[in-house]
Amino acid sequence: xxxxxxxxxxxxxxxxxxxxxxxxxxxxxxxxxxxxxxxxxxxxxxxxxxxxxxxxxxxxxxxxxxxxxxxxxxxxxxxxxxxxxxxxxxxxxxxxxxxxxx
Amino acid sequence: xxxxxxxxxxxxxxxxxxxxxxxxxxxxxxxxxxxxxxxxxxxxxxxxxxxxxxxxxxxxxxxxxxxxxxxxxxxxxxxxxxxxxxxxxxxxxxxxxxxxxxxxxxxxxxxxxxxxxxxxxxxxxxxxxxxxxxxxxxxxxxxxxxxxxxxxxxxxxxxxxxxxxxxxxxxxxxxxxxxxxxxxxxxxxxxxxxxxxxxxxxxxxxxxxxxxxxxxxxxxxxxxxxxxxxxxxxxxxxxxxxxxxxxxxxxxxxxxxxxxxxxxxxxxxxxxxxxxxxxxxxxxxxxxxxxxxxxxxxxxxxxxxxxxxxxxxxxxxxxxxxxxxxxxxxxxxxxxxxxxxxxxxxxxxxxxxxxxxxxxxxxxxxxxxxxxxxxxxxxxxxxxxxxxxxxxxxxxxxxxxxxxxxxxxxxxxxxxxxxxxxxxxxxxxxxxxxxxxxxxxxxxxxxxxxxxxxxxxxxxxxxxxxxxxxxxxxxxxxxxxxxxxxxxxxxxxxxxxxxxxxxxxxxxxxxxxxxxxxxxxxxxxxxxxxxxxxxxxxxxxxxxxxxxxxxxxxxxxxxxxxxxxxxxxxxxxxxxxxxxxxxxxxxxxxxxxxxxxxxxxxxxxxxxxxxxxxxxxxxxxxxxxxxxxx
Numbered sequence: 001x002x003x004x005x006x007x008x009x010x011x012x013x014x015x016x017x018x019x020x021x022x023x024x025x026x027x028x029x030x031x032x033x034x035x036x037x038x039x040x041x042x043x044x045x046x047x048x049x050x051x052x053x054x055x056x057x058x059x060x061x062x063x064x065x066x067x068x069x070x071x072x073x074x075x076x077x078x079x080x081x082x083x084x085x086x087x088x089x090x091x092x093x094x095x096x097x098x099x100x101x102x
Numbered sequence: 103x104x105x106x107x108x109x110x111x112x113x114x115x116x117x118x119x120x121x122x123x124x125x126x127x128x129x130x131x132x133x134x135x136x137x138x139x140x141x142x143x144x145x146x147x148x149x150x151x152x153x154x155x156x157x158x159x160x161x162x163x164x165x166x167x168x169x170x171x172x173x174x175x176x177x178x179x180x181x182x183x184x185x186x187x188x189x190x191x192x193x194x195x196x197x198x199x200x201x202x203x204x205x206x207x208x209x210x211x212x213x214x215x216x217x218x219x220x221x222x223x224x225x226x227x228x229x230x231x232x233x234x235x236x237x238x239x240x241x242x243x244x245x246x247x248x249x250x251x252x253x254x255x256x257x258x259x260x261x262x263x264x265x266x267x268x269x270x271x272x273x274x275x276x277x278x279x280x281x282x283x284x285x286x287x288x289x290x291x292x293x294x295x296x297x298x299x300x301x302x303x304x305x306x307x308x309x310x311x312x313x314x315x316x317x318x319x320x321x322x323x324x325x326x327x328x329x330x331x332x333x334x335x336x337x338x339x340x341x342x343x344x345x346x347x348x349x350x351x352x353x354x355x356x357x358x359x360x361x362x363x364x365x366x367x368x369x370x371x372x373x374x375x376x377x378x379x380x381x382x383x384x385x386x387x388x389x390x391x392x393x394x395x396x397x398x399x400x401x402x403x404x405x406x407x408x409x410x411x412x413x414x415x416x417x418x419x420x421x422x423x424x425x426x427x428x429x430x431x432x433x434x435x436x437x438x439x440x441x442x443x444x445x446x447x448x449x450x451x452x453x454x455x456x457x458x459x460x461x462x463x464x465x466x467x468x469x470x471x472x473x474x475x476x477x478x479x480x481x482x483x484x485x486x487x488x489x490x491x492x493x494x495x496x497x498x499x500x501x502x503x504x505x506x507x508x509x510x511x512x513x514x515x516x517x518x519x520x521x522x523x524x525x526x527x528x529x530x531x532x533x534x535x536x537x538x539x540x541x542x543x544x545x546x547x548x549x550x551x552x553x554x555x556x557x558x559x560x561x562x563x564x565x566x567x568x569x570x571x572x573x574x575x576x577x578x579x580x581x582x583x584x585x586x587x588x589x590x591x592x593x594x595x596x597x598x599x600x601x602x603x604x605x606x607x608x609x610x611x612x613x614x615x616x617x618x619x620x621x622x623x624x625x626x627x628x629x630x631x632x633x634x635x636x637x638x639x640x641x642x643x644x645x646x647x648x649x650x651x652x653x654x655x656x657x658x659x660x661x662x663x664x665x666x667x668x669x670x671x672x673x674x675x676x677x678x679x680x681x682x683x684x685x686x687x688x689x690x691x692x693x694x695x696x697x698x699x700x701x702x703x704x705x706x707x708x709x710x711x712x713x714x715x716x717x718x719x720x721x722x723x724x725x726x727x728x729x730x731x732x
Contacts, residue, residue, distance in 0.1 A: 021719060024712070024715050025712055025715055025716055025719070026712075028712070033711075094710070094711045094712065095710050095711075095712070097709070097711070098708060098709030098710050099709060
């Protein structure tokens with residue numbers, strides 16, 4: 001099996017992470033924020049897999065499975081929050097949910 | 103008999119304790135017998151002690167009695183001990199005797215007062231403290247008595263405390279004398295640090311051994327003691343409290359503010375005469391202060407309307423004479439004048455008290471008049487006191503004592519013609535204001551109906567004091583009149599003799615005649631102005647200059663005004679400004695700063711998730727950067 005060059009894999013992971021982060025920061029729609037968080041999680045997972053492949057260790061893939069599980073749980077909580085938000089405010093704009101303003 | 107010395111101050115203290123603890127429950131008769139009796143017994147013991155001291159003098163003319171050691175810390179061991187020599191004996195006799203007469207007078211004078219037992223309690227405490235002051239063997243015990251009489255003075259000036267004005271007068275007296283007392287206390291610290299003892303005789307001995315003439319330490323110590331004396335004796339520049347102290351009951355004015363307490367400063371300087379001799383500049387200052395005070399107070403007495411304020415200024419002026427005598431080194435002359443002054447000034451106050459009582463609390467002399475016929479005994483005794491105060495030649499005690507001071511001011515090595523002239527002008531003023539008072543009060547037409555006859559409790563003290571005011575001078579006859587200086591000889595065991603430089607008997611006679619003429623012409627002037635032609639006095643009073651001078655003198659030469667501007671107003675301003683405590687503002691500032699931070703940080707609590715996220719991201723970047731690059 002051809003070995004993926006680690007540098008390229010890590011650069012891809014960093015790009016994905018940056019994209020996700022920018023998405024979280026600039027989007028106001030809760031659905032897009034959740035999706036961006038998924039992208040960041042996957043970027044981290046990709047970095048683990050690349051590192052595992054580089055040193056021929058299975059730990060990287062084990063970590064990725066963990067991340068998948070965590071991501072699934074996170075999405076379920078996130079979607080529940082999303083539903084509550086929409087039910088109370090009739091909008092998906094996170095900036096509308098600013099009642100805890102100091 | 104001298105073993106009983108401690109009983110003399112102890113008896114009034116015992117009277118005080120009884121009256122203070124049980125006074126309110128006792129009947130007036132018992133209160134009076136405790137109050138007057140304790141001082142009376144004390145007087146009897148003092149007289150017996152005096153006789154035995156004179157008949158069989160102890161060695162060196164000194165008797166000292168140690169009761170117990172007060173404090174013992176290292177080499178600082180002041181004792182509760184009494185010291186009797188001719189100076190303290192004379193002071194003790196004068197104090198007990200005059201106090202007894204005034205207590206007797208008060209027992210009738212104050213009979214209708216609600217605070218009868220409180221009055222006698224304070225008076226007994228005063229007598230005890232005053233006796234402690236003069237009998238003390240060390241300066242610390244003297245200071246205890248000194249503060250004790252100050253406290254009693256405060257309590258008795260504000261005796262009628264319901265009137266806020268009396269409370270103000272009491273506080274003023276207390277605070278102004280406190281200025282002097284602070285100087286006195288610092289003087290004690292200085293003496294103890296450098297001489298290692300406060301026992302009076304040892305202090306004087308060591309000062310004479312260790313300090314040379316004009317050494318800076320001697321000058322500083324003497325000047326600080328002088329500060330205390332000036333405050334207590336109401337001399338320039340701390341004289342402002344005494345006229346206001348007249349707010350107290352009249353017996354208090356007679357006892358504390360004329361006869362005894364205010365002369366404590368004179369006693370202190372006389373007691374520390376060795377120290378003052380080592381510091382000639384300070385001693386000259388004493389003479390100058392005395393001369394200036396006697397003139398200033400004399401002029402002020404001239405324009406007062408309140409009979410008690412005239413007497414108060416007169417007291418300041420007469421103590422000025424005593425300071426003048428101390429300043430020229432005539433120690434025994436000062437004590438002699440202290441004694442005669444105690445007699446005639448107490449007499450004048452007590453007689454004025456009868457007048458005020460008969461006039462129903464009227465103090466203004468211009469509203470009195472013609473009391474000669476209504477109050478014959480009071481009139482005659484007051485006249486005797488006034489004659490003695492004016493130094494009427496030959497027949498009064500005041501003549502002998504004042505003449506001795508004037509003669510000393512002229513002829514002593516440290517005296518000068520200027521001091522003598524000041525004393526002479528003061529003598530003219532004295533007889534002028536004294537007889538102004540006599541003529542305004544007792545002569546002229548009667549303005550009120552007076553139906554009052556004093557009882558025996560008032561009559562006896564007046565008569566006894568009047569006799570003493572007349573014959574008290576025979577203990578010291580000048581050589582022009584037979585020459586029997588018993589008093590000076592008796593004092594010789596305490597004070598060094600004064601060597602007169604211009605000491606011709608001939609000159610003394612001339613000066614005496616001058617002084618006598620001045621005194622008589624003052625009386626004649628008063629007669630012209632205030633009895634024969636009242637108009638001319640009013641005419642002088644109404645001219646521009648006359649009115650201005652009258653106002654100026656009436657207000658005591660503007661000293662009150664000046665002190666108000668200089669000290670009272672700025673102090674009150676400072677107190678107002680600093681009402682919220684300057685130090686607190688530091689802590690308030692810290693609290694304020696915290697609040698500013700809190701507001702700034704609470705701005706970041708926007709409730710906007712994306713801002714929080716940005717914060718987390720930036721924080722993570724910074725954290726990673728620190729880990730990676732550092």
